Amino acid sequence: MFDAVLIANRGEIAVRVITTLRRLGIRSVAVHTPADAHARHVLEADTATAVPGYLDIEAIVEAALRCRAQAIHPGYGFLAENAAFARRCAEAGVVFIGPPPEAIEAMGDKIRAKATVAAAGVPVVPGGAEPGDDLVAVAGRIGFPVLVKPSAGGGGKGMAVVRSAEELPAALESARRTAQAAFGDGTLLVERFVPDPRHIEIQVLADAHGNVIHLGERECSLQRRHQKIVEEAPSPLLDAATRERMGAAAVEAARSVGYTGAGTVEFIVHGGTREHHFMEMNTRLQVEHPVTEMVTGLDLVELQLRIAAGEPLPLSQDDVRLTGHAVEARVYAEDPARGFLPTGGRVLLLREPSAPVRVDSGLVAGETVGSDYDPMLSKIIAWAPDRAGALRALDRALGETWTLGVTTNVPFLRALLAHPAVAAGDLDTGLVERHLAELVPATHVPDDVLAAAALACHHALTPARPGPWDVADGWRPGMPAAWTRWRLESRGEVHEVLVRGLPATGAEVVVRDAEPITARLSVHGDDLAVTSEGRTRRYVWARDGDTVWIGRDGAAWALTRRPLGDPGARPGGALAGDGVVRSPMPGTVLAVKVAVGERVAEGQPLVVVEAMKMEHTVTAPVLGVVAELPARAGQRVEMDAVLAVVRPGGDGPRDGEGGETGEEGA
Structure with missing residues (x-):
């Protein structure tokens, strides 16, 4: 076994690998960019060293040699499926903890992979591929609808369902353009579209001694835009006979390319007939590997290490047992109410559930979640003897998960x-998109959350031993106590809450002009409890300047205190119709499309912002004139940063009649 292993990755997967290395007594070496110098994976590793970037192959190999690491674990993403990286490791005498580069290449090309596994007897979806096939003719032969896919890459980029011959030419052109831009390869394939498809994958393990086994399946049908959200093991669809057939097919697929290590063979499965077809193979550890670990009792990272060190598999196919049910949910820094745009910010308060659930996380309180990497923050995994119990346990755990300071998708989950x-x-890959409107949480702030926020703000401004002159807007001789008016903004809407009295002993609260209620606030560090009308509600909270974050049941609301004067003057939030245009996500300004003084129509593009390889065009909220334009191409911006101000109406200078000129970017 190795003495030291370098992890060529970051975030939760780096922490996950470090956990196994620590248990085995192997020294862990973390790499990090300057921005990640204080990240959790750096803090938990035995040794850490800086690199210019996580894709810098030479710097990472040099770091392994410098830190005397005999092997490199690539995690997933970044360099995990990079054959050139695997070859460079071998040249440097460092073990790549993954399959041979030839297997990576064979399975990285979808066209070549389908041909290879089909020759081994693995069922594949009928279709055709370039350059040998005329895709229009192939589609006509197999019948519509068809699925157009790039040969290179993954993640659903360039993939499209085409339902008629008339739609096909434009779909091929669009897919080719996307594939060329994303992967540098515009080669396409066309497959028969499987109705009500389920995405089910088989975990395989292969050693260098000819042994190949599978560890059962994972159901990954709950997806949005071809990105997995919730995964489980085993699948609620498969019976024992289908599981055995799919497992055997996955083993043959791995054998067909001389595979070693841990890998996943993905199948598209007909929800009615259970007919399965090979889709692709991921030649690495998968994000969702914990659900397999929970039902098998095996540590896949340990098995990866042992295989890479030359050991034979310590178990046979007959030794594999699936016990109980496990479900995993991915927690993302994204805002479902804003079209799932990436979010970010400083983690003011971190609460993650404890046992019996498992949490794979790369977060620490106080760190800043930026826009440079994938928005996944953590994974919550629950196990129970049956599926219903696992779903209940996962829901309870998500209700105890808060990352105040960063908006997440927990309520959506x-x-x-x-x-x-x-x-x-009753799952399929289109379920989430069909029901998206009912799954996205409402942006409305509940009355009890507004009351809790106002009471917390009021409490924070009240001395520990107040006198009659110390209470904000308190009583005066001969007069009853006055109301304190709190104006709290959330998502462009300002809410007014009136508070009178001392929250610790009982204060009157009026929310949205309703009848006053008497509420008592109890504060214990980050925990709040509000008792009113015989009922106590519990919250977590955190403050960031004028903003108070309130969390309840896994959901969180950011409420910003506004002065009683101009409601739109304070940066960080905007009232609807005030013409202030703010960034919908933290990121980098790619382009500025207008200039100060320019007349713009409602909906006209103003600024393009990019985060995590996602571009978003910010448009004019009203008809008017660009009065201010703080945004500059190349500038990094936080979420809700002011990008432009459009003065409503038709008056003002015309194009070129004065004012500062905005920058164009690409």
């Missing part, structure tokens, strides 16, 4: 788990 089709196991 809870809504998805509660959906009747999910509870029944």
